[in-house]
Amino acid sequence: MAKPKIAVFKFSSCAGCQLSILNIEDHLLDVAGAVDIAYCVMAKRENREGPYDIGFVEGAVTSPKELLELKKIREECKVLVALGTCACFGGLPSIKNFAGPQREMEERVYTELWDLKSIPAHGIDYYVKVDAYLRGCAIDVGELVQLVKSALLGVNPHFRPHSVCNECKLKENVCLLVNKGKPCMGSVTAAGCDALCPSLGRPCEGCRGPANDANAASLARTFSVDLGLSRDDVRRKFLKYAGNTPEFKKGAEAV
């Protein structure tokens, strides 16, 4: 079997997810043995043209230029993976979608406005078909390795987008919400991070986007009524990473 050709592309993002790929050195050696990284501007100087077997796209699409590139990438990649929350849901760049009229915001941020062609930030599946999603800001390296293995075996990894609370309780963490009154979003956020933040005493920020059948509106009511968060704070919580998703949008609009 020829080694599958892999490509990694970047749109509007912080490059943190790509960095996670580079950080899995010990795994990378083995994975790189099994795969041929043909295109990854961040990791190597000589990059080869497509087609590719698996393409990883990091970042949200925020400009017409990126959109054209994305369409070309889709055609070049047999399997297309959204790498990280920006590519999955819009991520942090999508905060701008909810921050008021676009021109006003652009005027606050940039001085040279004449060449600015910005469109609302969306995950890549807003525009093209996506075959697999690696959620998280940043992605979970274990999931990445599992996805690559599954792709090599030709099977669906069947990730389980149930709540972070599940992983949190398995670690027997004292609940930040119930016992400490902190606005933890773990109950409506998809697991897969091994409850990283709550295990370090920090409330879940919802970076992996909505869990299956997430009931964000109910959690928003708890934040507002029981924890006394202001309406704006509740909105900000649900719009931070995945405000584009109908699930979290409901949370943002619930109070």
Place this chain on the structure above:
Amino acid sequence: MPVEAFVLPKADLGGFVAKLKADCEVFGPVAKDTEFVFGPVAAAEDLRLDYDTTILPPKKYFHRPMETLFKFDGAVEITGEGEEVGKQVLFGVHPCDINALLSLDRVFLETYPDPYYRARRENTVIIGLNCIAPCENGFCSSFNTGPAMDKGFDLALTDIGDKYVVEVGSAQGKELAAGLAAASEADLIAKNQALRACQQKITRRIDVENPGELLHQNVEHPKWEELKEECLACGTCTTVCPTCFCFGVKDYVDLSLKAGERPRTWDSCMFYEFSRVAMDHVFRPDRAARIKQRIFHKLTYFNQQFEAPGCVGCGRCVSTCVKSIDPVEIVNAIQANPNPPREVKLYTPPAKKVTPETSPWVPQKAVIKAIKQQTKDTTTYTFAFADPKVQEAYTYDPGVFNEISIFGIGEAPISISSCADVKDSFDHTIRAVGNVTNALAKLQVGDIVGIRGPYGVGWPVEEMKGKNVLLVAGGIGLAPLRPVIKYIQARRDQYGDFEILYGARTPNDMLFTDEFDEWRKIPNTRLYLTVDIVPPGVEWGHNIGVVTTLFDKMASRPENTIMVTCGPEIMMKFVVRGLLARGFSPEQIYVSLERRMSCGIKKCGNCQIGPVFVCQDGPVFKYADIKDLPEEIF
């Protein structure tokens, strides 16, 4: 016989624990931040016997959150078992959690005993601790599962001030109590007083004579819709529950992509994808239905299934729920505003219990002897077990299933499509729809897979004797019914008229087409075929329309007839409706159901429909037995 009782002065606790630690690991309640957990006890000072409750119950030492069933290398070679189990002591287990273990024993030790759970149970000494103060959310007295224990312990401690009364519950417990002074009459009185005082202080209670009946009468109730709006579907309530047993099974490979392990991991019926099967079909997508599943399972189904409490009132699900969703409050709310009482019949499972000598998790190697393409995506494989002795001993009823494994990919339940009259091989007819079935589609004659089974209850071929038989199949649903045809063919004189109604989407989707002529030749047997659509260019000389359109052509009448059906659930729904309209009774109708299955042996809980385990109570059911389940089928 009075229980033997001793006393352990609190000052001597350190020495007592140290003695235990000499030859076992000791676990008990220890502090974690503001809460408590069961954890390793280095010395008696770590033990917090004043704890109220723990985040996870001590269940985690028996039914581990993740347990390796075996390790493998390659598609069929097993290279190792799960973790070795050492001797351990659980110190300070409350009565609710001990009763929960007794309930779990029913799940894991009765039919197809689980070797891992059993080894851990056998290697664990349980030193219980009666409750002298109620915990915040507990309601154990509703089920007599606390605040005092009467069984399930080796030793039971009760705090009476400066010492513990130590009751003996087993021979092993008696040995451990050696050297302790006998309890005096006054000590025992103090103990009883402490427990009675606690009992009186417990205010939370489910006060219904028959919670099962109440819930069955209130399957539809505004409370469920209210809960649907509140519940976050986070699954925490089941994760922390001491009697929840559900798990999923998934293979993990290392970077060789060949070697790896097959663990089981706790799962939850509160999760949307808990009931998901291939092609992304989800049986319980509605959150209200999932909440009902949990509450009903805890308060009635578990009792029906295992004759043991499904809720022991530990209160954990209440304490940990972000929305404070509370079984006591739910029952009270329903009680306060119930539907008018009506008579309800609670399902009772068949009494069948199987206790094989070998590990129920380990498949046997089976060789592919022949492969026959049936349609574009469906193939019949003829298997024989690699070990001739296993093959010789292998027999099964028509309609039951096997679990087929390819290590590294996974396992799938598949009906046996042959009849056990054939001795040296057996067939499976498999549609390629996902991981395991696609991997099977790539195999060739001579390749080896893992198979365990047979599992379940099949078609009522005995009851059918002397009666007319009507067989209605749709699509792949003919596979589990083919054994019935073969069975009747071989015993033709024992059955009356026989009619086969078979429908598929198109003529090209029909299975076993090359056997149709042979079936038509069975005396007194008629085969009717139908398809939904005939694509251009395809020849078709039979009926067009859904399978129920054949009812007008068939000769079958309700008198002295048994009807068996398998196919897509929507098809079976219309078949059953059509036949009921034609005067068939639910007693005459048998259906085969599909659900997600991760074990086949009544352990993983995935296949439950209300109180029913499809894998062991079915997959074939008499329609009369299941038509009124609280969780509607069709």
